[in-house]
Structures are given as C-alpha cells and as structure tokens.
Amino acid sequence: AQSVTQLGSHVSVSEGALVLLRCNYSSSVPPYLFWYVQYPNQGLQLLLKYTSAATLVKGINGFEAEFKKSETSFHLTKPSAHMSDAAEYFCAVSENSGNTPLVFGKGTRLSVIA
C-alpha cells in the first residue's frame, strides 16, 4: 500500500532563507508524486508533480522538488523564502500511473519570520 511521511509538522525559516520540506514515500510500483499548498481557509493547490519524467521538477512560486528513488524521497525546496510562502504544504502519492486516488501526508506548516 502506498503511503507518505512528512518529517516535521512545523518548519520555521527566516525570510530569504532556504526552505526544505521533507517527504518520504512508500509505493510498490513507480509512483506519481505531488506537492500541494494550502493557504488559510482555502482548498489545496498544486505546486508541482512528478510523473516519471525528469527527476527534478520545477513548480510555481519558485519551488522545486527532486525525486530520489534510492532514498524514496521527494523533498520540496525553495532557495529564498518569502513571507507569502507561509502556508500548509502536503506531499501526496499515487500509484498505477496516477489512476489511484492520491494519498496525502499529514502536512507541514511553514512559518516565515521577517
């Protein structure tokens, strides 16, 4: 069965600092992997996705993630945090070429300190 583990329920960074949000997955077949962002009182929005093409995936708002099969990881990074990046971030996995429903991690709340 597929699953996702997000390390750290809360991450705090200074404005301008590197953002690193960790995600490890478990899947019996090559997975599709996703990062979503949720701003307060809103639904989830897709940041980026990996679907077996390039292992380094670039998303919106300057975020990117690298698929590392050997480490079963899909960590999300951004070189320089902005105040507007403060939100909840969810990693998700889907098997069977994306034909199975997404399974989400528990989320990581990112705080950005001025």
Place this chain on the structure above:
Amino acid sequence: DAGVIQSPRHEVTEMGQEVTLRCKPISGHNSLFWYRQTMMRGLELLIYFNNNVPIDDSGMPEDRFSAKMPNASFSTLKIQPSEPRDSAVYFCASSTRGRGGELFFGEGSRLTVL
C-alpha cells in the same frame, strides 16, 4: 474557468441534525473525490466516483455518512445524524482520470456540530 464549487462554505448545526454538503466538479472531469480534513487525522479520503459510479467508499467512517453523484455535474455528501466528532473541513476534488492523478480542490465546507 470555474473551479470546483462547494456549498455551504460554513455550516453550524446541532448534534442529531442532518447535514448535506454539495459539490459541483469542473466540467469535463470524470472523477470526483470527497476528503475530510481534521487536525488529528489530516486529509482522509472518504469516497470517490469515476463516471458518477462510486468506486471506493472504504473511507466513509460510518453508516451515518452517505454520498451520491446523480450526474456528472453534482455530488452530495450527507451525514445523518450528525455528531460533534464529525466537525471538520470537507473537501471535494475532481480530476480527469488517468491524467497523472492531479486533483483540483474546492475551497471546502467547514462543518461544526455542536
């Protein structure tokens, strides 16, 4: 283009009352998902439909929960009778099955059961 539309955005009701949450998916999407979000359990998949047919309802917590999709443009999630532990944010999402699993979320219905 209109996104996924959910109603009501907020609902406050008393224990024992019936609650009906509504969802209009994005036109052309043939898969629809209901998720529940709580602090304790994160995002949980309750049920999903492909082409209006329920595929997996194993996430529905109890018989008090039911979901229907009478046509491609409308779905309901009903709780009868409601209990305080049902208080959560309920999200509807839609997708084009087989397109990498990307979900498009509505803004959610925040349910408070007193």
